[in-house]
Amino acid sequence: xxxxxxxxxxxxxxxxxxxxxxxxxSGAKIVIGSRDLKQGEQAVAKLRAAGVDADVLQFxxxxxxxxxxxxxxxxxxxxxxxxxxxxxxxxAGVFPGTGxxxxxxxxxxxxxxxxxxxxFFAQVALTETLLPLLKKSPxxxxxxxxxxxxSLTLHTDPKSPIYxxxxxxxxxxxxxxxxxxVHLAWELRNTNIKVNSAHPGWxxxxxxxxxxxxxxxxxxxxxxxxxxxxxxxxTGGYFxxxxxxxx
Ligand SMILES: NC(=O)c1ccc[n+]([C@@H]2O[C@H](COP(=O)([O-])OP(=O)(O)OC[C@H]3O[C@@H](n4cnc5c(N)ncnc54)[C@H](OP(=O)(O)O)[C@@H]3O)[C@@H](O)[C@H]2O)c1
Numbered sequence: 001x002x003x004x005x006x007x008x009x010x011x012x013x014x015x016x017x018x019x020x021x022x023x024x025x026s027g028a029k030i031v032i033g034s035r036d037l038k039q040g041e042q043a044v045a046k047l048r049a050a051g052v053d054a055d056v057l058q059f060x061x062x063x064x065x066x067x068x069x070x071x072x073x074x075x076x077x078x079x080x081x082x083x084x085x086x087x088x089x090x091x092a093g094v095f096p097g098t099g100x101x102x103x104x105x106x107x108x109x110x111x112x113x114x115x116x117x118x119x120f121f122a123q124v125a126l127t128e129t130l131l132p133l134l135k136k137s138p139x140x141x142x143x144x145x146x147x148x149x150x151s152l153t154l155h156t157d158p159k160s161p162i163y164x165x166x167x168x169x170x171x172x173x174x175x176x177x178x179x180x181x182v183h184l185a186w187e188l189r190n191t192n193i194k195v196n197s198a199h200p201g202w203x204x205x206x207x208x209x210x211x212x213x214x215x216x217x218x219x220x221x222x223x224x225x226x227x228x229x230x231x232x233x234x235t236g237g238y239f240x241x242x243x244x245x246x247x
Contacts, residue, residue, distance in 0.1 A: 004028040006026070006030050007074065008023075009085065011032035013043070013205070014205035014207065015203055015220050018217065018220035023224055023228070026224075031057050031073075032047070032054060033059030033061075033070070034056055037058045040057075062122050067126050079133075081134050083227045083228075084126075084141070085223055086123045086126065087223065088118070090170075092107075096165055097167070102167040116172075119176075119177060120180070139231065140193035141193070141226065144178075144180065144195070144196070144197045144198065145223065149167065150171060150175045151245055177197065178247060181236065185235045196234065196238070197237070199238070200214075200219050200223060
């Protein structure tokens with residue numbers, strides 16, 4: 001059987017890097033995407049020192065040419081792709097906060113477009129580009145890094161823990177990403193590919209901040225589990241640590 005191959009975007013640091021570490025025993029070669037090649041090479045050195053079979057691909061998800069380059073890389077080196085973790089993402093300002101960057105009434109249009117470009121449009125475009133390679137896998141897995149902040153059910157429930165934690169551009173971009181999960185999973189329902197959304201938890205990273213309750217070492221558990229789901233595992237779902245979240 002050919003070698004299992006995984007691609008994790010935005011994996012030079014944070015949850016993406018931890019996901020690469022957590023996939024050490026998955027039997028997969030882990031290719032980490034990094035905008036900055038030097039940072040990516042440093043991350044790969046750490047991963048290899050930890051026993052992970054890792055390589056780096058310079059990759060900016062907002063650049064269409066990088067999507068094509070990623071397709072060519074996986075196609076020419078391996079001819080297929082087994083796991084795609086759509087992890088790269090940006091926040092809309094410092095979170096939690098109350099400035100206009102978080103406000104549905106005042107969000108600057110350029111910020112709204114920038115956040116959607118990275119967290120939604122580029123994720124869809126990359127996945128579409130790599131789908132022919134995922135279809136060649138006997139067990140393709142796509143993990144979209146969502147957030148509990150994507151949940152409209154929880155945002156509209158005054159008793160939910162996120163009711164007062166609103167960051168419009170970020171939250172809406174992740175809600176849109178969840179829609180992609182649902183629609184793509186439906187389209188691929190008769191294939192070997194499973195597509196799910198992950199809420200990693202509120203994790204101590206550059207994005208999550210120091211006040212986050214979850215340590216980075218636990219922050220990739222949901223991504224890693226969804227990336228290695230067994231054949232009878234779910235598709236088209238939205239999960240945190242094995243538990244479904246309301247859409
Ligand atoms: N931390 C949390 O509490 C939390 C909670 C819910 C969901 N999430 C989601 O989990 C994912 C990872 O978050 P994190 O906390 O690890 O964030 P992070 O520490 O800020 O790391 C983000 C990663 O994404 C990369 N990235 C950003 N823009 C990119 C682009 N245009 N092209 C390629 N890579 C890009 C960054 O690369 P550079 O180093 O080049 O900037 C970095 O590697 C995100 O999708 C986030 O929304 C996080």
